[in-house]
Amino acid sequence: MESTVCFFKKNNTSIWYLFLLLIGLKCGIRSLDLEDQEDNWNPEIFSRIIGGQTSVPGGQPWQVSIKLGRSHFCGGSLIYDNAVVTAAHCVVDLDLKLVKNLIVTVGEYDLRSMDEEEQNIPVSKIIVHPAFKRFGYIDSDIALLYLKDRVKYGAEVQPICLPHKEDLFEAGTLCVVSGWGKVTEDGSVSDVLQEVELPIIDDKTCNELLETLNLPSIQNNMLCAGFPDGGRDACQGDSGGPLACRRASGIWTLVGITSWGIGCGKGWQTDKTRSSRRGSPGVFSKVDKLLDFIVQNIITGENFF
Template sequence: MHVLPGKLPVLLMGIVCITEFHVVPFVLQKDPKCGQKVHETNPWSYLNLFTRIVGGSQVKQGSHPWQVSLKRRQKHFCGGTIVSAQWVVTAAHCILERNILEYLNVTAGEHDLRIRENGEQTLPVKYVIKHPNFDPRRPMNYDIALLKLDGAFNFSSSVLPACLPDPGEKFEAGYICTTCGWGRLNENGVLPQVLYEVNLPILNRKECSRALSSLKKPIQGDTIMCAGFPDGGKDACQGDSGGPLLCQRKHGVWILAGVVSWGMGCARGWIDNEKKKYYERGSPGIFTDLSAVLSWIQENMSADLKMKSSTPFCGVQDGKLPDSEGELHFPGSLKQFYQNHQLCVWTLLVPEGNYILLHFSHFDIEPETFCDFDSLSVYSKDNRLLGKFCGGDLPLPILIGSNSIRLKFVSDSKDYGTGFSMMYKALTPHILPNSGCESIAILFEEGVLQSMHYPEQYSNLADCQWIICAPEDHVIKLSLVDLTYQHLF
């Protein structure tokens, strides 16, 4: 790939190595342990940080049974790692496209992309969970996502899960770990059709930060970890976005320590970056540190299990919330994404003679000009649409002149968000003189409206809105009793 001056190509670094394989005894359990495989590699643990690995070759089929290929209409575009029969870990930047679920499939047991081999399994994706702190404008931080499969992989000698790290588990600087994928074998080379693995030493945070600070746009992040050889070399190659960085415990199982994210160039050293032009500088391979996002992964995987064992609001036609006040969090956690193809209905019912105040503290629903894709709608008790909301901005508080309303959430198949959180509260009508200021008041009955503090002066920078609803085939008559406002000349 030709690198233009001033451009930051998303290229993922690695080292291709020749590895001698041997077959170890393997007995497949009904519930197999993670991190075990048929074809083992000779251990590289605790080699000197600057040891050079020369040459390269492809791996044998089954060498990385947790490796998956993310495919767009049967074409490989990113890697991923199996962590359970129904969950795959990948990079968030791999699944940014709006309609990705319409064509995304995950293939396990893949080795040669040109042919269908024995042991391959392909499943569609039910939904995607990107880390809520991932920002496409700064895609190197929190670059991680979970794929919930629509179905489950059948574990075999060629399809097995990798282990997640234990809480607090770290691999020290100099520890040699392995990443694998179908990435380019050199910066301007062609894509291989068979799976390759690359072996890289972990860098300490100081070395990682120093290397990244030498780039034209220095990179910082809470979840970044680095691996690679400082002096680069012709034996280095590009890895594969979304794929695993695997570290083997001493005489033990393989741990998913990181997710392949990005790198500057391929096989470029970074020792003398300051002496190079910006577009010639290199970087280590950059990975998302699994230990930094482990709790988020476990929360979302366990939340899915809890959802299966309980009846959520969306599992029934009408969920009634009859209290005078309360909270509604959908889908249940600010870190959890709602699913596609959902229809969720809640009825808020407060004591007779009271009005309802809605106040939103979190709002993240797929944006669209007319909210025709995903939306939260508010209906009166006689089924009139009072408001329809989507996007990422918090709606103003809503005061509704009725003791009962219905909330309806719908989602399509194209995108997703983290839903909404709101508080609702019963209010008596005597607060109406100040209603509509810093909120929207929706009124159904005949009455009197007054500006804030009337008959005293209203406050500066006030923003007061009232919506008056009348039955069908009626008109609304407004009679001004007193109107005084500031004149501008």
Template sequence: VEPRVMGGQDSQVGRFLWQVSLWAEGRGMTCGGSIILKNWILTAAHCTAAKPRASSWTAYVGMSALSLKDNSPAQKREISQIIQNSLYDDITYDYDVSLMKLKSDLVFNDYVQPICLPPPNHVFPSGMPCYVSGWGELDDSGNSPHPDVLQHAQIDIIGNETCSRPDWLQNLLTSRMLCAGKIEGKKDACQGDSGGPLSCYVPDEGVWMLAGSVSWGIGCGQPKLPGVYARMTFFTEWIWRSIAQNDQSVV
């Protein structure tokens, strides 16, 4: 199981305004994340489990290329608190979500915006086109460099009934997980994308919603082995409850 954009393309400035690049002390660019409020980021529990100290992490937002992370309009923030889902299982990757509180608020502008969390009853139908984005490896050789420019790939939501078939991911899925990819493979998340967004444009609402965050996969871009994401509709209530308990500014 890889801790996990393959088959993607460069993202223009201002495309995925909620994309976060998370850097861990001594490890460089390690994971992705999504902006959900001006001072809160969502990422994967398997990222924070490996580096549980908040002071070990730095978040960069507002840039399309890693080489621009120290220049305007990019914004850099230290992390003051990590809330890792207490039910996270480091063997099955179940409940693979963590929240990071920023030491100071982000400035929302043309380059930095939050993504909407879906209501718990929202359905992202099978076949719905969505986008995975990140600075993860471009293939699963284990030695491809991280791209400088943010990559994204258009992939489709795949229902759990399909994804858990015997010749797919079998019994590895839980109801906290969501599959997305292409049946033929080729487009997928890969190492270094972990915790980053699976973003879906919902025409009825006129907004982008976070369907999932990159969790795990078997290899990258293999046929019938789509990427697996933490299913956001399951976690929306946990997210808002956790934030309310730890942030007086959010009521």
């Protein structure tokens, strides 16, 4: 296996997909989609988790809850049966004692009850992107969590696909953000998984908006999503969770990781004279720009094989 690891490290990250093909891993498939007999998917089955709606069991089978003990504090995405992608800011400041109490729950739907396929698995190792900084501008906001045990896949537990570098999700593409975060900016978190559709915003437009709020421009490994009039957004507690976009083939892809934003569900075109009343688009870590970090650490991860 050592020679295999060396082979992967020296080649392009597209080799990752060849490897997954060889071991028979399927990703980005929901049982709900398999049950749909129509040729074309219907975006109206999703909500439009501020301004969103309650998901359904298995609606986001790659969504995980990251917990300290029994308390949810961040989301994440299952990309393999013992590996989860989340935001670096969720875990970077955890000391060794807290890491020992870190749990990833897959198959989670209702935080108040034990779900049918729910599995609670301790985290064995955390790898934070080396370019991420605890203070200042949030960049390279991504981390990998290795699990002590492999999850059991089912209708409500499936991995999401990583993007190909050639994948193109243009501005205006509606993608799904999910999580158990606050349902209003000043409100409480949701016990039941929520989801909302947000359109991708092109970098130029997003940077112009951030400039009006005296915020720095997004970096190459960030992307923005949201509606100008607000009302629909991610919020506290959703961090680390997926921005999932669907390829033309029907396969769901992890395009972004919920990272940061100003306000929750606030518009940025209203009351331009008072920036305190305005929010920013949601900013997400752009996964296709961070593939090298993911692939290198997955392939060489101590628990992978």
